[in-house]
Amino acid sequence: MTGQFYPAIIEGVQVATVLLAAPLLVGWVRALKCWSQGRSTAGLFQPYRDILRLFSKDIVLAENASWVFRAAPYVVFGATLMAGAIIPVISVKAPLAATADVIALVALFAIARFFTALAGMDAGTAFGGMGSSREMMVASLAEPALLMSVFTVSLVTRSTSITEMVRVLSTGPFVLRPSLAFAFLSFAIIAMAETGRVPVDNPSTHLELTMIHEAMILEYSGRHLALMEWAGMMKLFLFSSLAIALFFPWGIAGMGGWLAGTAGLAGLPAAFFFLALKLALAGVAIVFVETGLAKMRIFRVPEFLGTAFILATLGMLSYFMLE
Amino acid sequence: MMNWPKEIIASSIGNDNLRELARCGGVTAAYGVPREFFAMAAKALKGAGQPGGLAGQLAVLDGWRLAAEWATDETPFGRGFAVFAAYNSGTEYVIVKSDLPQDDPSFPSLAGIFTPALRFERQIQSLMGVSPEAHPDLRPWIKHEDWPWDVYPLRKSFDGKTPLKKVPGGDYPWARADGEGVYEIPVGPVHAGIIEPGHFRFQAVGEDIINLEEKLGYVHKGIEKRFESLGWIFGARLAARVSGDSTVAHSIAFSMAVEAASMVAPAQRALWMRAVMLERERIANHLGDIGAICNDTAFAFLHHQFSILREKVLRANQRFFGHRLMMDRVLPGGAAVDMDKDASEEMLKEIVWLSKEFEKLVVIYEDNPSLEDRVWGAGVLSPSVAKELGTVGFVARASGQALDARVQNPFAPYDRIVPKVPVLTSGDVHARAWVRVEEVRESMRLIREMLQDIPRGRLCVPCPAPRPGAEGFSAVEGWRGEIIYWVQAGPLSSTAGPLSSTDAGINRCMVRDPSSVNWLALEEAILGNIVPDFPLCNKSFNQSYSGHDL
Numbered sequence: 001m002t003g004q005f006y007p008a009i010i011e012g013v014q015v016a017t018v019l020l021a022a023p024l025l026v027g028w029v030r031a032l033k034c035w036s037q038g039r040s041t042a043g044l045f046q047p048y049r050d051i052l053r054l055f056s057k058d059i060v061l062a063e064n065a066s067w068v069f070r071a072a073p074y075v076v077f078g079a080t081l082m083a084g085a086i087i088p089v090i091s092v093k094a095p096l097a098a099t100a101d102v103i104a105l106v107a108l109f110a111i112a113r114f115f116t117a118l119a120g121m122d123a124g125t126a127f128g129g130m131g132s133s134r135e136m137m138v139a140s141l142a143e144p145a146l147l148m149s150v151f152t153v154s155l156v157t158r159s160t161s162i163t164e165m166v167r168v169l170s171t172g173p174f175v176l177r178p179s180l181a182f183a184f185l186s187f188a189i190i191a192m193a194e195t196g197r198v199p200v201d202n203p204s205t206h207l208e209l210t211m212i213h214e215a216m217i218l219e220y221s222g223r224h225l226a227l228m229e230w231a232g233m234m235k236l237f238l239f240s241s242l243a244i245a246l247f248f249p250w251g252i253a254g255m256g257g258w259l260a261g262t263a264g265l266a267g268l269p270a271a272f273f274f275l276a277l278k279l280a281l282a283g284v285a286i287v288f289v290e291t292g293l294a295k296m297r298i299f300r301v302p303e304f305l306g307t308a309f310i311l312a313t314l315g316m317l318s319y320f321m322l323e
Numbered sequence: 324m325m326n327w328p329k330e331i332i333a334s335s336i337g338n339d340n341l342r343e344l345a346r347c348g349g350v351t352a353a354y355g356v357p358r359e360f361f362a363m364a365a366k367a368l369k370g371a372g373q374p375g376g377l378a379g380q381l382a383v384l385d386g387w388r389l390a391a392e393w394a395t396d397e398t399p400f401g402r403g404f405a406v407f408a409a410y411n412s413g414t415e416y417v418i419v420k421s422d423l424p425q426d427d428p429s430f431p432s433l434a435g436i437f438t439p440a441l442r443f444e445r446q447i448q449s450l451m452g453v454s455p456e457a458h459p460d461l462r463p464w465i466k467h468e469d470w471p472w473d474v475y476p477l478r479k480s481f482d483g484k485t486p487l488k489k490v491p492g493g494d495y496p497w498a499r500a501d502g503e504g505v506y507e508i509p510v511g512p513v514h515a516g517i518i519e520p521g522h523f524r525f526q527a528v529g530e531d532i533i534n535l536e537e538k539l540g541y542v543h544k545g546i547e548k549r550f551e552s553l554g555w556i557f558g559a560r561l562a563a564r565v566s567g568d569s570t571v572a573h574s575i576a577f578s579m580a581v582e583a584a585s586m587v588a589p590a591q592r593a594l595w596m597r598a599v600m601l602e603r604e605r606i607a608n609h610l611g612d613i614g615a616i617c618n619d620t621a622f623a624f625l626h627h628q629f630s631i632l633r634e635k636v637l638r639a640n641q642r643f644f645g646h647r648l649m650m651d652r653v654l655p656g657g658a659a660v661d662m663d664k665d666a667s668e669e670m671l672k673e674i675v676w677l678s679k680e681f682e683k684l685v686v687i688y689e690d691n692p693s694l695e696d697r698v699w700g701a702g703v704l705s706p707s708v709a710k711e712l713g714t715v716g717f718v719a720r721a722s723g724q725a726l727d728a729r730v731q732n733p734f735a736p737y738d739r740i741v742p743k744v745p746v747l748t749s750g751d752v753h754a755r756a757w758v759r760v761e762e763v764r765e766s767m768r769l770i771r772e773m774l775q776d777i778p779r780g781r782l783c784v785p786c787p788a789p790r791p792g793a794e795g796f797s798a799v800e801g802w803r804g805e806i807i808y809w810v811q812a813g814p815l816s817s818t819a820g821p822l823s824s825t826d827a828g829i830n831r832c833m834v835r836d837p838s839s840v841n842w843l844a845l846e847e848a849i850l851g852n853i854v855p856d857f858p859l860c861n862k863s864f865n866q867s868y869s870g871h872d873l
Contacts, residue, residue, distance in 0.1 A: 037627040126508040130854065199693060202621040206515035207858040209508070210619075294693040295621035298530060298855050 007095040010253075011085065013268065014094050017275075018084030022230070022237035023047035025279055029236075032287040047233060054226035062123040062219055072119035073220065073227035079112040080231040080238070089241045090271040091253040092163040101160040102150050105242075106143065109194070112231065113139055120216030127208045131215025134298060138200065138212065141305035142193045145186060148312035152183035153246050155319050162245065170249040178322055182315030184247045189308035191239040193301065196232070198290040200301055203232075210295070240282040241275070248278060328352060328368070328387075328410075328417045335367035336360040344420060348583030349796035351415040358421035361406065362431035365389065365419070368410050369436055387412040388713055388726075389437035390798070391807045391835040392444065394428075394453040396479045399813050399830060400792065404428040404453050407833075409796065409807065414731050416798060418809075423453060432458040439713035439840045450547075451477040465540035465872055468493035476548055483548045498536050500526035505533070508854065512541045519868035523857075530853040535846050539871050546873040550832035551813075555581055555655060555788050558829055562808070563650050565834055566870030571597070571604040572801025573808075573870075574653035577832075578786075579734065580808040581655040584795025587786045593657035594735045595777045599670075600649045600658075602766040602773075605802040607636045609759040609766075610681070612865050616756050617688065619859040620697040628684050632677065639673050657783030667774045674767050681767075685760055698753040702860030704848040705750055714844045716804015716837045717762065718864060721747050721754035728800035740772045750848070752863040762802075791815050791827040803867065804837030836870030 027044040034041040062069070083105055085096040100108075113135065120132035154160045156179060157168040193200040196213035208215060217228045245252065251274025253267030296304060332354060333341050340360050344353040356364050368387035387410040394406045403425035410417045421430055432455035433440035444455040445464035452475030455461075463472065470487045500507075505528055512520035520541035526534040546565055550558050562577030563570045575597050582589050614629025637647040644652050644660045652660050662670070688694065704714070706723030719726045727744045729737045745761035747754040789795065789812040796809045813830030845864045849857055 033623070037624050038631065039627055126506070129506075130508065198621045204623070205621065207619065208515055209510065209857050210855040210859075290621075291624050292691075292693075293622075294617070294691065294697050296693065297697060298853065300696070 007093055010091045010268070011094045011096055014089050014091060015081065015085050017089060017272075018081065018234055018237060018241075019230075021279075022233040023051060025237050025240065025283060026233045028280065028283045029286050032283055033290065036287055036291050051226050051230055054221075054229065055223050057222040059222035059224055062125075065123050065219070068115070069119050069122040069219070070224070072115040072122075073224040073231075075115045076112040077227040077231045079108045079115075080234045083108040083112075083238055084234060086162065087238055087242050088163055088166050088245050088249075088252055089238075090268060090275055092166050093253070094163075097163045098161070102154065102162050102165070103147070103160060105162065106146055106150070109235070110139070110143060112235075116213075116216050116228070119220075123219040125219060127211070127215045127218050130209075131211055131213065131218070134212045135216060138193055138301060138305070141302055141309070142190050145305055145309040145312055146190045146194070148309060148316065149183045149186040149190060150246070152179050152186075152312055152315040152319060155316065156180060156323070162242075166245050166249045166252060169246070170252065177319075179315040179319035180247060182311050182318060184243070186308045186311035186315065187243055187246070189304065189311070191243060192289065193305055193308075195236045195239050197236075197286060199293040199296045200304065202295050212298075237279075240279055243282070244275070244278045250274070251278075328412075328415065329354065331367050331371045332356070332364045332419070336363050344418075346792060347418060347794040347796060348586055349416075349580060350409070350418050353418040353420065353794075355420050355422070358406070358423055358430045361408070361419065361421040362433055362436060365408060365410075365433045365436045368412075368417075368419075371412075387417075389433065389439055389443075390416065390713070390715075390805070391809070391833065391839075392433060392440055392447065393809065393833040393835075394423075394447045394451040394477075395811060395831045395833075396451065396477065397422075397830070398425065398479050404451070406430045406447070406453060407809070408433065409809070411731065411798070416732060416796065418796065428452065429454040429456050431456050434458050434460075437713060438711050439843065442839065442843060449475075451475055462496060465543050467540055468495045476545060481548075483545060483552060495538065497524055498526070498534055500534060502528075504528050512538075521868050525854060525857070527854050530855065532849055532852055532854055532857070535849045535857075537842055537846060539842065539868060541872065542869050543872045544869075547832060547834060550810075550829050552828075554828050555786075558832065559654050560651060562832075562834075563653075565873070566836055566838075566867040567648065567650075568608055568867070569604060569801040569803060569806070569836075569870070570648050570650045571600045571653060572799050572806050573834075573836075574651070575601060576797045576799040576801075576806045576808040577810075578653055578655040579797035579799065580795040580810045580832075581789065582786060582795065583797060584789035584793040584810055584812060585655070585786055586789075586793075587656060587784065589655075589786070590657040590781045590784045591735065591778050592661075592780045593653075593782050595773055596658040596661065596782070597653055598734075598736050599662075599770055599773050599777075600644065600652060601799075601801070602770050603636065603640060604649065605766045606677075606763050607633050607640070608802040609763045610636065612862070613688070613756055613759050613763075615865070616698065616752065616859065616862050617694065619862045620694055622691070622694050625684060625687060625694075628687075632680055632684070636677065639670070643670060654783065654786075656786030657781070659783070661782050662777075667777070671771060671774055674770055678764070678767050681763060688756075688760075695753070697856075697859065698756060698863075699751060700749075701752045701856050702848045702852055702863060703749070703751045704844055706748055708847050709750065709844060712844045712847065713840050714804075715840060716800070716802075717755055717758045718804065718837075718841045718844055720745060721758045722750035723748040726805065728798045728805040731805075732798040736773055736776070740769055740776075742769060752859055755863040788812065788827060793827075801837065803865075803870075804841065806837060807833075807835040809833040834870075834873055836867055836873075838866035838868070838871040841866050842871055 026047045031041040031044055086100045117132040117135050120128035157165040159165055196203055201212040220228050253271035342355040344355050347353040390411045391409040397405050404423040407420050444458050447453050449463045449466040469489050471490050508525040510523040512522040522538040524536045525532055563574045565573045610629050610633040614626040618626035640649055641647045643666055704722045709719055709722030709724050715726055725746045729742050743765050745758050791812055791814045793812045799806050811831045812827040815827050849860050
């Protein structure tokens, strides 16, 4: 009876996928960017080399850094990995997914953010404090909007469990739902802010004064920095996967239906294929946005996230009015 | 007309106190005044209006501008110290000099009259030990607090080979701000990007900047002192290295000052070659800068496209002149490289191609609203402040100041092929970027016209060392703005350089990069902006650290 281990195997495969594929997505986005600007790339695998390099380096700790600073990378990495275990990235049959719903998921990201912000202030440098305060400003606006957006999907699917939401969306008859379109637009805006991409933050800048996320982790080095960077990559991977799960779930294994019908391991290859395809397209979308937009002034970010909130609200209203 | 600066000064301090100095080449006139009248002369010039503009090119400027202020140690001549001020109005440059006794080297400060004197005089005090009286801020400048306050490297009594000893407990009193929610952000001197070092200290409330104070001097290399031991020939090489990105402009400025002191007319063809190289340097740097401004708004696409264009210009420089930056291609007396007919045809073709590519990118810059949102209205330097601070170059032109040394102090071919000077009044990041765009276009036009009319003839004439005690002044519009050099030949073989043992060496070579005045303007332009906009504003100024710190 090997079937009883299937859930555990699926869960293991999914967590491993999140861990190992996240740097590849970042490498893909960077490579696309290089190509779109007429530059040669460092290769798809540069993020792996970066992480390896950081792991082999020593840590330099600020003299007045407390345990918060040392613990934060593990907390952030752990919380993000936990989020990776509950989002149906390749399959809805992951057992841990049943333990947490979408509200818990948002809370997991909030924990990671909270500790990153604390760590940013812990070393007592001006840049860290600046980054933390900006991150909190962004968070205070992004998190409610994120919940609104996700709740719109919950209304449609009548559940806050992500696996249930994915199941309803992908097995029901195909219906054009304006509420989901609004929710997706809203989610896309929030994802840009949450993952620190242009036009909200610039992941590739060296200008400390303009940074948000990078400013908080400026004091990190060695394996601490590796974990922080890796967690950041996973966050991008997870937000892309979450968008896929909530808005384009077709192909995720374990739900029945014609695409990836089998409940066991047989659906996984197809699920991997669709995941890779959709993530690659997500990368293209990211690069499109980042190539066409300059980073906005930081005080435009509230307006930008306000738009996301309004879009999510419109999605909710249109659910009640039209569906 | 020639006499009117004299009349202005004389009307204030009296004819008897004004002495015309004959030995300085390259300026309209040079006057000696007793030191107690040094500030009065400045006041008179500042208050004077100029009758009539400059053939429609430059707007009427009311009042003279303090272009540079410096001190010399004239003990090799058996005198004490001297303090100089160079003023500019329209096409005229005037120098006012006051002799100072060796045992009491002090002079009335110009800081209350001309704002740029604040830093000029701190520099004079720190490096030459000549004291501006009633100067409001005598903290050291360039020579840091960790160096002894009372050792003055530019004095003849100081041996340039001895390192300065570190003094313990040196402290630099920064401007402070107190109050609820005020915090301080120290940035630098070592920055995250591959740029030069400089320290910026912000006082901010939330994200709003209430004050910025710069501290520079981290790349002080003792260039002015080094000139004195190098002599005229190696001096040209040193001048080419004052600020690497404007090596042509600095070389031309040094050469012109030496030629003025030697009273040598350089080869005509060389002057045209110099102008072509000067405009190519302007194009390359402006291309890089426009891209870099876009990059600081995270609009990386244009950054890389402009970088590609800049690189192609640099590689073409390598082909035409044998050096990407055209370093050491200008010498006193002429130029070191020539172009044949084929090369000039090729360059014409290159300019046509470049112009086409450039215009495509400019359209992208203009058409992107998210980029516009960042550059419009950021880092405004108002015209009145720009004038008060004595800014030069594109910083001044973006803030309504019609200043361009190519028009004010033209050398051939600029007297015939006159550059159009773009002037904008909004003074924001966009204005500084857009002045560069217009200048790139104009430089391409100038190069095209120059290549068609470039005269034949010798490339270099011998430039003998200046006679002992001779002085020479020059003002050249580099890509950042007006670069000023002033050289003074020493008495016979007193400070001889290696190759000039029979000639008078350099007694003093004063370098005033445009950055020396424009850095201060950044402190003003950033007020009222938010902290994360500073890198963008700074990039739009892009002043030289090396040229300022010397």
